[in-house]
Amino acid sequence: MTSLLHRYMLTQTLAGLGVATAIISSVILLVDFVEQTRAISTRIDISAIELIRLTSFRAPSLIETTLPFILLFGVLTSLFRLNRQSEIVVMRGSGVSAWRILAAPMVLSIVIGLFGAMVLNPLGAAGNAIFERERDILMNVEYDEESLQPVWLREANIDGYTVIVAEDLRENQQQLIDTAFLYFDVGPDGVPSMSRRIDAPSAYLREGFWEMEDAVERVPEAAATNLGRVTLPTGINRQALFERARSPEGVSFWDFPALIASAREAGLATERYELRYHSLMALPLTLLAATLIAAAATMRLHRLGGATAFAAAGGLAGFIMFFLQELLSSVGAAGSLPPATAAWSAPAITALLALTYIASTEDG
Template structure:
């Protein structure tokens, strides 16, 4: 384990202070914008109390702040090293023979560790708050139960041999039954082709104990006469407590919940690209934080007496924004399945890290 000396501890202390200031500024801006959005949107009629508005902001803002944390490390590290440079402390360190790697790499390692803490602890709390915000916004904005009951319900289940697509005209919230349900049953051929085999219409469909209990049923296979049943049971692998739950947004799930949710979505036959992408982005977050710290440090090592410090700082900010937009563009390409989710998530972080290390090599070692 690398042993930190007094210089490294001092630089880390300055960096943490600057990161705290940058985080406070960005958090204040985000919360101010969210306050205006909630006040003009959900609270346009003045029905929400001040405490309720603040509680909504408290659960909504953290998810946005977590997305902007790369800028916290960019601005915070840049501010710390520029301040050290302006006070000639970096000059004294370099004159004493201290390599820039001795205080840049600990700063990057600190950012990497904070990234791990963010992904494993802070981001799950922010995701939990985002899920609360989504449900509260739907409830306050008029997305009540009456609207939900009027919407059709679609489900899908099956395995490699049989697939079943289920449509309910509506769902009775008191009993959990599907009303006016239709079951489209397909068989899977050995070459993977899906062929329609049967359609079943039922007045009600109730999911309990691993089976669908249908009442007032009319069923028929292709080319055959329809048959009526008073009741009919169909096997099911859906869990009754989860079958009718809406899939949450990827941003509303923590890194601990994403694998299970992804497996459930794949088992239901739906595309899980957005969830795979979110999971890989969370894994790449510590590397992105470290890369932003190295990038900011590399741009602030130029001696004040040589001039152009302001230009270098502005260049670091512009380049950081550029990598952020590359990250967003890559995520859009991954969501559209143009490139794999793994590549879409890791490519921006790797490119940022390579660019930062290249600049640091050029600045320090020529």
């Protein structure tokens, strides 16, 4: 009996998740398709098929982002339908507890959370990299397999600002390849004008200065000057280069431990990367919390009335959890909260509140 019940609830939950996945994925992919159409097709002539292909590379990442809503509305749909058809009433009347009814959806949410963190996230990171490369090729941006990280940095100085351009960034060596330092003076009218340019095959970031070999200086209306070895003062630190090289959203789940460890050894701040890593580890709990919210909103007997209002309240509670999670993540990224606390608090609190409500209605 128990095994048959679990299989039935698993089937019904999967059906609801299938509907939610199809609807939510279609919406977000359509929105992304429109965004790519606006960003790319206004600059180059590109077919709709090519735009669809580009959008498909971003699909795993977009679906991973919406997993909590897919679980929330998928479980809401399946449980609301079972409640409306009085199937939950029959189950409860047969002596089946709410916990046995919810066992399959809860286990499924944890499994999907593990899949999302360990499989979908790496696929999303790889897909985003392919998307950016394909987009650059289509838009005739110079692309070199050995030079994947073109760099643009801007730094203010006394008379104006300096723009640093490089073809590549070797983050581990704190080295810029094929570097140009463009110095701009800003006049009284606020219009910038380039006063000089220094080129070098490479530039190494030291403590408070750039170090270059074979540097060449060019100024307007004058011949180029070979400077040889030169050092230039800078306020840019290693953290700026590290964050330029590695965006947390572009790192695979499996690469975070080594990345965080190497950054700590180099004395770099790792809060944003730890926060992202903890958010991925907390994904099963987040999806479980979404499932419990849906259960708390739909386990009320349909004949008592107000089932639709409760279901709507469940959807609203899911958005509140998401908002709280984003708020705590922002606080954690600023360093005001430990990354683990910022990532785990919202789903943990939500899950406990939902469990408390279900227990109070089940046991009185």
